[in-house]
Amino acid sequence: MPTVVCIAGGDASGKSTQVAAVSAVLRDRGIRVAEAGIWDALDAPAIASRLPFRDRDEVFGYLRVLRPLSRALFLFHAVQVAVELAADTEPEVILLNAYWYKYFATEVAHGGDASALRAYASGFPEPDLTCYLKVSPQTALSRKLERSDYESGYGDADTFLRFQQHSQTVLDGLSRELGWRELDGTADPNTLTATIAAAIPIGAAL
Incomplete structure (x- = not known):
């Protein structure tokens, strides 16, 4: 069974950057790594060819007309597909975005x-390990060159801040409940990468 590591956080917290960086570190150490993110189905030919969506913009258009419970089913399905695609490569470590x-x-x-x-x-x-990158909603907004309607609560910049604060409060609750390792998402990216890589459990054979 692979070691499963999640990089958690809100929008613009640096999750994708750290998943890619930690993946590179592990590969340099000879460890087989697979990354899993919610958009992976769009890049898998056998799946993408059967989807009614050509790109992310079309997915966001569909999400906008759904309500939270139906939207969550769609999103959770996409997450599960991504995990299955990652597992199919028989990695030693799966990095969840x-x-x-x-x-x-x-x-x-x-x-x-x-x-x-x-x-x-x-x-x-x-x-096996979840590292939670924490940034303020203000920092998240300053990092966003473009904001999707979905992550903005279907509103303007002020709505984005309130929406992200609400979302972060929920993530904070999960962190306390599930015992995540909390990290300052504004710290030096290389330091964060080294910290996350060093924390990966023994099963990753580091």
């Missing part, structure tokens, strides 16, 4: 029932 955690928090911020959404997520296994 956001996992279900971000989308749970976001849908709660959109007004979804937390108990129902948590029930939806009950089939997802808990990673």
